[in-house]
Amino acid sequence: MQIPDAKEKWTSKINAITLGATRAEGGTRAKTVTVGGETTLPFLTSEGEMPHPPAIAGLVVDVVPEGWPDILKKAIGDEIRSPAEWARKCVEKFKVDLICLKLLGPDPVGKNLSADHAAKTVKAVLEAVDVPLIIWGCGDEKKDNEVLPPCSMAARGENCLIGAATDKNYRTLGAIGKADKHKLIGEAPVDINIAKQVNILLQDAGFDLKDVVMCQVTAALGYGFDYVYTIFERVRIAGLRGDKHMALPQIANVGWEVWKIKEALADEDILPGWGKLEKRGPQWEATTAVGYIQAGADIVTLAHPDAIATVKETITQLMTGDSK
Amino acid sequence: MIFIGERINTGFKDIKQAVLDKDPKPLQEWARKQAEAGANYIDVNLGAVSSKPADMCWMIETVQAAVETPISIDTNKVAILSEAIKACKKPPLLNSTTSSKEKLDPFLEIAGKYGASMIGLAMDESGTPKESAKRVECAGMIASAWLEAGLPMEHLFLDPIVMPLKFMQDQAKEFLEGARQFTMISDPPPHIICGLSNISSKATEKKLINRTFLVMAIANGLDATIADVLDTDLINAARTAELMMNREIYADAYVKV
Known part of the structure; x- marks a missing residue:
């Protein structure tokens, strides 16, 4: 009996998107990063192509996050106090592909720092490293609307990825993205319908969907990971089946979400039998990231150097099929 | 769609x-x-x-x-x-052949040579069948000839044939039943198509009839149509029906697309 060919035939292709601009392209980056372009589900290269490996963005925060555990701060080192130095260490020592600068400082419920502070930090980080930059606002839509325009201008021509555009602030972000030639993150609150809505709205506002990376508010493992995982998967399947509003690369903000949960914060004294936090924390971060990568994430943000190393090695193994 | x-x-x-x-x-x-x-x-x-x-x-x-x-x-x-x-x-869409061998064979040859898609009408030399069963038989013949010629199922469109509501009121139901059964011809199924405007031929409420029939046809598996694409109400009704068939992901602004 002939074994039937069970291979899926996908009709569509996920947009490929290049971040960063070299001098020849009007920026100052030494290298660019391209993600997306898949014609198959992640790593299923027997059914199609996965031309670019998922990229790792080293998470850098403009102010030291108050709740982060000492094991993470220690692993990053003293550089954590200077976003520029931290970014440089991420590139040179931790070997990340790009930097994700999280602008927590301007958050009105936190330090409520000025837009000027944020723009200066963006400039300092751009000067410190030569890889592409993701600029991610604090998440307060009103404050982001104030802070992100000057940041976008400070990074004009560098082809950054700026986020996050939601169904509330997509007009402002669409406008700065177009004016300063940046790409955008479109974000939805763990909701595939709103994710599609954001993309339609951005397109309706005249922003090209080829310049958008999709994001779901990322859940750490154990905190709704399975919901977000299935959304990543459903978005990718819809995109491969021809839904142009879903055929976009996806980003998972893993580093930012994982270091908020008790499994990544509490050591054995509080969680007996859970193993040492020093090992468990980065493992939790890496496991969350690898899960999302297999669901369709094209970029993951990571904070702990051990997590970065583990995810990097896993990506290499998955891309080459070499499981060692 | x-x-x-x-x-x-x-x-x-x-x-x-x-x-x-x-x-x-x-x-x-x-x-x-x-x-x-x-x-x-x-x-x-x-x-x-x-x-x-x-x-x-x-x-x-x-x-x-x-x-x-x-x-x-x-x-x-x-x-x-x-x-x-x-x-x-x-690569174009060849519109159209019947299941009658002398018509079908040259169409298959041309489709194969040029990588074209093709519409097969569910009828033979004896004309449009009055019942759905005969429509299914004709469609089955076209689909098997298509597969035997080694052509991909995603390039085949089968048409259960729309007849004017005003003159052959019993035929809409036969069409819908035919379309439903065409979805079971293969996995993945061929596309199911119709020349929509025929349903409202010589009728007064053309747009309403077209729109209502298209939605009913989509509910029975139709995924393609030859129609007045400038009729926004028609297109929006089709989009809504596709959401209800869970073929597309819902978004509030879906009609803007």
Whole structure:
């Protein structure tokens, strides 16, 4: 009996998107990063192509996050106090592909720092490293609307990825993205319908969907990971089946979400039998990231150097099929 | 949903006159309008105006000079088809053959040679079947010949054949039952298509009838139609029906797309 060919035939292709601009392209980056372009589900290269490996963005925060555990701060080192130095260490020592600068400082419920502070930090980080930059606002839509325009201008021509555009602030972000030639993150609150809505709205506002990376508010493992995982998967399947509003690369903000949960914060004294936090924390971060990568994430943000190393090695193994 | 724009047809006076005068403007204007409205193919029908393949080729070239959208070559004459297909820049849709062998075979050969898609009408030399069972039999014959020729199922469109509601009121139900059964012909199934405007032929409430029937047909598996793609209410009703069939992901602004 002939074994039937069970291979899926996908009709569509996920947009490929290049971040960063070299001098020849009007920026100052030494290298660019391209993600997306898949014609198959992640790593299923027997059914199609996965031309670019998922990229790792080293998470850098403009102010030291108050709740982060000492094991993470220690692993990053003293550089954590200077976003520029931290970014440089991420590139040179931790070997990340790009930097994700999280602008927590301007958050009105936190330090409520000025837009000027944020723009200066963006400039300092751009000067410190030569890889592409993701600029991610604090998440307060009103404050982001104030802070992100000057940041976008400070990074004009560098082809950054700026986020996050939601169904509330997509007009402002669409406008700065177009004016300063940046790409955008479109974000939805763990909701595939709103994710599609954001993309339609951005397109309706005249922003090209080829310049958008999709994001779901990322859940750490154990905190709704399975919901977000299935959304990543459903978005990718819809995109491969021809839904142009879903055929976009996806980003998972893993580093930012994982270091908020008790499994990544509490050591054995509080969680007996859970193993040492020093090992468990980065493992939790890496496991969350690898899960999302297999669901369709094209970029993951990571904070702990051990997590970065583990995810990097896993990506290499998955891309080459070499499981060692 | 795959939409085929029906308007470039010499059944319409402006197109007939344009073909007789070799005036490209009306064709190109309709081509642009239909492409902008989201047509996946532009149907081109020479009708009874001429039997010269060169006239069909002129129509196709004229349309292609205005839009990038692939062509649906609307003829059942092999002599015209075999010349017209050479004029197509992109793999076209062959519209259409019946299950009758002497008609089907040359269509299969041309589809295979040019990588084209094809519409198979669920009828044979004895005409349009009155019952769904015969429609399914004809469709099955076309589908098996298509597979035997080694052609991909995603390029086959089967048409259960729409009859005018006003004159053959019993036929809409037979169409719908036929469409439902066509979905079980293979996995993945072929596309199921109809020439929609036929349902409202000579009726007064044309748009309402078209729209209602299209929604009912989608609920029975239809995923392609030759229709008035400029009828926004029709397109939006189809989109809504597709959401209800869970073929698309819902978003509040889905009609803006």
